Amino acid sequence: MENYTVxxxxxxxxxxxxxxxxxxxxSGNKVLPLFIFDTEIIHKLPxxxxxxxxxxxxxxxxxxxxxRNRCKFGMYLxxxxxxxxxxxxxxxxxxxxxxxxxxxxxxxxxxxxxxxLEKNGVAFETYKDQVIFEKSEVVKDDGTAYKVYTPYSxxxxxxxxxxxxxxxxxxxxxxxxxxxxxxxxxxxxxxFSPSAVPxxxxxxNPTIIKEYEETRNFPAVDKTSRTGAHLRxxxxxxxxxxxxxxxxxxxxxxxELIWREFFMQIxxxxxxxxxxxxxxxxxxxxxxxxxxxxxxxxxxxxxYPFVDAGMRELNAxxxxxxxxxxLVGSFLCKHLLIDWRWGEAYxxxxxxxxEMSSNVGNWQWVAGCGVDAAPYFRIFNPIDQxxxxxxxxxxxQKWVPDYQELTYPxxxxxxxxxxxRCLTTYKAALNA
Numbered sequence: 001m002e003n004y005t006v007x008x009x010x011x012x013x014x015x016x017x018x019x020x021x022x023x024x025x026x027s028g029n030k031v032l033p034l035f036i037f038d039t040e041i042i043h044k045l046p047x048x049x050x051x052x053x054x055x056x057x058x059x060x061x062x063x064x065x066x067x068r069n070r071c072k073f074g075m076y077l078x079x080x081x082x083x084x085x086x087x088x089x090x091x092x093x094x095x096x097x098x099x100x101x102x103x104x105x106x107x108x109x110x111x112x113x114x115x116x117l118e119k120n121g122v123a124f125e126t127y128k129d130q131v132i133f134e135k136s137e138v139v140k141d142d143g144t145a146y147k148v149y150t151p152y153s154x155x156x157x158x159x160x161x162x163x164x165x166x167x168x169x170x171x172x173x174x175x176x177x178x179x180x181x182x183x184x185x186x187x188x189x190x191x192f193s194p195s196a197v198p199x200x201x202x203x204x205n206p207t208i209i210k211e212y213e214e215t216r217n218f219p220a221v222d223k224t225s226r227t228g229a230h231l232r233x234x235x236x237x238x239x240x241x242x243x244x245x246x247x248x249x250x251x252x253x254x255x256e257l258i259w260r261e262f263f264m265q266i267x268x269x270x271x272x273x274x275x276x277x278x279x280x281x282x283x284x285x286x287x288x289x290x291x292x293x294x295x296x297x298x299x300x301x302x303x304y305p306f307v308d309a310g311m312r313e314l315n316a317x318x319x320x321x322x323x324x325x326x327l328v329g330s331f332l333c334k335h336l337l338i339d340w341r342w343g344e345a346y347x348x349x350x351x352x353x354x355e356m357s358s359n360v361g362n363w364q365w366v367a368g369c370g371v372d373a374a375p376y377f378r379i380f381n382p383i384d385q386x387x388x389x390x391x392x393x394x395x396x397q398k399w400v401p402d403y404q405e406l407t408y409p410x411x412x413x414x415x416x417x418x419x420x421r422c423l424t425t426y427k428a429a430l431n432a
Contacts, residue, residue, distance in 0.1 A: 074182030228353030282369030
């Protein structure tokens, strides 16, 4: 009976420059490629979740590429352990290969899968693929984690200059795929329907990188790369993005990619942060958590046009411009005194580019309770932000065309009043 290596696709939905796939294809065995729609995850999602549609489309692209090598890519629905139990009965599998995932659920799952496979005499190998540096590869000289971005980025850049990037030409070894029939699944098979949210297209070229510094703060200009969702699901190689960004003289785009890795290592070293403030004293804040006001924020009906534009863009597209993300987050936590975890959960449901590490890190940043956070007394003025970043009201006009109509809501709260209330509430908590 022929021996097989399984390659388990997860957050790496491409055949090019895929570290784990490369190692699987060069293992000496024929490779069975598969993806598992984990019911522990997908059963908690809305039935028209655009992310499932994006994953499914990426898997179809992989399938098309693999069919040219007479391989039928496998799509499975269920709990990973049950899927592997079934596969071990059908195939003589000696090794399962995948790429690292750093989120708390994923690390717990992978530990359990590794133990199960080991008991069945199957090797389990995982590789670094979605970041340049992971876990404790960029730490202080004493071995502890960085909690401030700037020194982390300096060390990151130093290591990068010394080490460079290794690429993995997985696409050149597809002849090692096993010509085996495996199941295909439609969206309907998974229990999902097509979403009204359009699938994200990205633009990544030297012009985007070069002009990023001067264009990134103006949402109407729309000169961001839109690569976030593609990095999230690995349809683009982070090594290619970093290598191309490092070629350009302007480092701003590269620094954004480093921020992503900074937050990833924070989540790895401090896995409690999705549920708790990094700075414990911020847990004492007396949030108002008014559900009606939260709903108005979600729907983009706060009466502050820049805030509402951002939320309406998010709801319609699964994307929100980074400058506006900071504003809507600050507004929720500081103007409305609603717990950052409420906003984080809403973004987790809506964002196509949702990554737990960045989402939690950025929400704790705006709330003032995280690593390298904005000080609590930094409160964005939603009117001044328009003057700075949408002076001609182009972005607002696009997403809130009713902002000058009589039907447009009055401001949910007075800015000056909200600012004073926030400062008083935060001071009371932090000085207690």
